[in-house]
Amino acid sequence: xxxxxxNSTYLxxxxxxxxxxxxxxxxxxxxxxxxxxxxxEFNLLALMVQNQGEIVPRDILLFRVWGYGRDVRTRxxxxxxxxxxxxxxxxxDSYIETVFSVGYRFQEYRLQKPLNTHFQTPVYMSI
Numbered sequence: 700x701x702x703x704x705x706n707s708t709y710l711x712x713x714x715x716x717x718x719x720x721x722x723x724x725x726x727x728x729x730x731x732x733x734x735x736x737x738x739x740e741f742n743l744l745a746l747m748v749q750n751q752g753e754i755v756p757r758d759i760l761l762f763r764v765w766g767y768g769r770d771v772r773t774r775x776x777x778x779x780x781x782x783x784x785x786x787x788x789x790x791x792d793s794y795i796e797t798v799f800s801v802g803y804r805f806q807e808y809r810l811q812k813p814l815n816t817h818f819q820t821p822v823y824m825s826i
Contacts, residue, residue, distance in 0.1 A: 713748050715808045717790050720748055734786050744777055747805035756802040
């Protein structure tokens with residue numbers, strides 16, 4: 700179930716290694732520097748963060764942030780996601796995952812491990 704967002708009750712801030720969101724003041728900081736977001740960008744980010752790890756369907760995002768019904772076809776969501784990723788760079792792509800034809804998912808920052816390029820040849824024993 701999707702959590703409510705931006706209502707009149709106090710919401711504890713979100714914070715990880717790079718990103719801090721103060722829902723009550725509508726402020727976002729990346730590595731301690733304030734990120735200037737439009738109201739729609741903030742509401743979109745807040746909704747996804749409050750449901751982190753869950754796929755938030757496109758139609759839910761369009762309805763909750765813009766008030767659009769299911770029958771509305773628009774690229775507005777995709778444009779705003781692209782702008783959010785750019786403003787959250789260099790971590791935007793790590794935070795906001797596209798789930799094609801479904802919606803978007805916010806993932807908490809996690810250090811990506813480098814690819815292991817050194818392969819060990821398995822040792823086979825004959826019996």
